[in-house]
Amino acid sequence: xxxxxxxxxxxxxxxxxxxxxxxxxxxxxxxxxxxxxxxxxxxxxxxxxxxxxxxxxxxxxxxxxxxxxxxxxxxxxxxxxxxxxxxxxxxxxxxxxxxxxxxxxxxxxxxxxxxxxxxxxxxxxxxxxxxxxxxxxxxxxxxxxxxxxxxxxxxxxxxxxxxxxxxxxxxxxxxxxxxxxxxxxxxxxxxxxxxxx
Numbered sequence: 001x002x003x004x005x006x007x008x009x010x011x012x013x014x015x016x017x018x019x020x021x022x023x024x025x026x027x028x029x030x031x032x033x034x035x036x037x038x039x040x041x042x043x044x045x046x047x048x049x050x051x052x053x054x055x056x057x058x059x060x061x062x063x064x065x066x067x068x069x070x071x072x073x074x075x076x077x078x079x080x081x082x083x084x085x086x087x088x089x090x091x092x093x094x095x096x097x098x099x100x101x102x103x104x105x106x107x108x109x110x111x112x113x114x115x116x117x118x119x120x121x122x123x124x125x126x127x128x129x130x131x132x133x134x135x136x137x138x139x140x141x142x143x144x145x146x147x148x149x150x151x152x153x154x155x156x157x158x159x160x161x162x163x164x165x166x167x168x169x170x171x172x173x174x175x176x177x178x179x180x181x182x183x184x185x186x187x188x189x190x191x192x193x194x195x196x197x
Contacts, residue, residue, distance in 0.1 A: 005061060006090045007061070007091050008091070009025035009092075010095070022095055023095075024135040028169055031166055046082070048064050048079075050063050060177070061085070071120060073120035080125065091133055094118060095150060097138070099134055102194070107133075108132070118132065135169065165191070
């Protein structure tokens with residue numbers, strides 16, 4: 001069994017950001033908590049919204065940092081330190097420019113790929129060696145357009161693909177918790193959401 005004790009979803013707080021691509025991590029953790037009948041509740045000492053999912057041997061904290069993306073690490077490090085959770089017991093879900101909508105992939109460690117949330121978490125934990133779940137949002141094709149892209153809303157066709165992918169990713173997290181990373185990767189990496197014609 002895999003020991004993931006903390007699931008983090010990255011995004012920006014506030015209603016003006018709730019539908020933007022940069023909040024894909026928020027969508028995932030909200031959906032995952034819902035699967036277990038939980039709702040994320042504000043917890044100021046952890047600078048975010050949290051939930052706890054307990055089922056069988058699973059005891060999982062779920063966190064949405066509610067400071068802006070580039071300060072996500074504060075919430076993650078504070079909660080991890082409080083519950084003595086190690087970096088390799090953390091899974092962070094976030095939006096990934098280098099994957100198209102409809103695709104999500106697990107990854108462990110490595111660089112931040114320019115993602116400010118991941119960069120800050122690595123800095124605050126003192127290591128990049130935590131698990132990631134990258135949710136594809138596609139790339140605008142030009143570096144200068146990235147900010148507008150991640151803070152923009154997807155067209156409906158892309159949004160449907162991302163929603164389908166998040167549902168599949170939630171199933172894959174269950175596989176990860178019940179089995180291991182390899183089984184979860186095999187499940188998720190063979191999935192690609194299909195566009196409706």
